[in-house]
Amino acid sequence: MPSQNEGPPAGVRRVSFVVYGQVRRKGNRRIIARRGVSGRPFLPKSKEAQAYEQTFAWQTATVQPRGLGSKERLLLVTGDVYYRHRFQGDLSIELVLDCMQKAGIITDDRYVVHHGIWRRVDHERPRLELTVTEILASEYPWNTTTRLPPSEKEET
Numbered sequence: 001m002p003s004q005n006e007g008p009p010a011g012v013r014r015v016s017f018v019v020y021g022q023v024r025r026k027g028n029r030r031i032i033a034r035r036g037v038s039g040r041p042f043l044p045k046s047k048e049a050q051a052y053e054q055t056f057a058w059q060t061a062t063v064q065p066r067g068l069g070s071k072e073r074l075l076l077v078t079g080d081v082y083y084r085h086r087f088q089g090d091l092s093i094e095l096v097l098d099c100m101q102k103a104g105i106i107t108d109d110r111y112v113v114h115h116g117i118w119r120r121v122d123h124e125r126p127r128l129e130l131t132v133t134e135i136l137a138s139e140y141p142w143n144t145t146t147r148l149p150p151s152e153k154e155e156t
Contacts, residue, residue, distance in 0.1 A: 012073070015105065016131040017063045022088075023081050023128050024052040026095040049095055056099040066104045069111035072137050077115040079130035082122040091119045096128060106132060113140060 026049055033044050045053075069075045081091060097109035106112070113135075 012134050012136070013065050013068055014131060014133045015063055015065055015068065016129075017060055017105075019056050019059045019128045019130075020125060021052065021055050021059075022084065022126045023093075024049045024095055025090055025092050026098065045095075052095065053099050053102065056096075057103050060100075060103045060105060063103075063105055067107055068105065068132055068134050069107045071111075073111070073134040074113045074137050074140055075106060075111045076133045076135060077112055077130060078117070078133075079128065080118045080120045082120045082125065082127045082129070084121070084123055084126050086121050091117060093117055096130070100130075100132070 024046070026045060031044065032041050034041055077093070077097070081093075093115060097106075097112060097115075100106045101109050
């Protein structure tokens with residue numbers, strides 16, 4: 001197993017970045033709206049969430065590499081969310097995953113198989129510090145068909 005200081009294995013990509021500002025929740029309110037042409041109901045994002053999406057896109061415009069994630073390369077998301085106050089807001093990264101997808105950092109948030117986010121406090125500089133790492137799908141623990149010895153595969 002590689003140490004913390006080593007990079008990812010050859011061919012596996014990793015990106016780390018910081019986005020300054022208070023992380024918002026995806027749905028801060030529950031107002032049902034209707035789509036123009038189809039008339040189908042949906043839950044719009046709050047103005048704060050929409051503003052955070054724009055800030056996120058602007059601050060991550062130079063993040064490289066982009067386009068992480070596929071069926072063969074799953075994603076692990078780890079990091080810290082720094083709030084101004086200890087119990088400010090829910091610790092939810094649904095909006096952050098949407099923002100990463102919209103910014104092109106990840107191809108689709110459905111490829112995120114694990115996220116470990118810590119709540120932190122920084123009264124002066126609220127921010128999001130994230131690392132996104134690709135892992136090979138064949139090495140992910142739930143993919144038991146590639147992890148079992150040949151004799152056990154035949155029995156199951």
